Amino acid sequence: MEELLQILNETKIPFAYHHFAEGESPEPPFICYLLPGSNHFSADGKVYYKINEVHIELYTDCKDLAAEQKLEDVLDEHGIFYNKSETWIESERLYEVLYMFEWEV
Template identity: 55%
Template sequence: MTYEQIAEMMEEMGLPFAYHHFAEGESPAPPFLLFLSPGENTFSADNQMYFSFKQLDIELYTDIKNPELEKQIEQVLKRHKIYYTKSEVWIESEKLYEVLYETEV
């Protein structure tokens, strides 16, 4: 998946989003999304790389728990046939929930 394809998929989720972070002072009120590619997994043999899978993290930030919004995001991922693992944390310093979808594309 190219950056442009990922951005188009993010638009389908219907929330403000940015790559990695919003510029200082430009962060929207929650809910919002961030996405980033923290690494890459490769398959290689005989000194050649055959496949490369980019890690893609999609982070949903909300100030209240919102299962319906999570379902909306998960439906977009399923439509694009993207397998994900999901985790959640409460960020005390920001007073926000972060729901993390970890994928490979």
């Protein structure tokens, strides 16, 4: 987990686990990251190799290709293979670009 935090620090984009506290959210762009599940490998009925699912959510108030590129450059530098999707959150008036990948524990 420490390595993941170091990677997020390299983006120089504010981030928090899951969400920012009420009223403490910075101006966009900002990142929320979470570990919503796992895809562990088992052997002999036990967890043999731990793999966590990681979601990095990049929030922007307009389509921000520079912020996306900054995050993608850092992920690429660390050899992280990711899938990416995007959605508009009408209630928040924010774009969310979601980066999903697996992280070996």
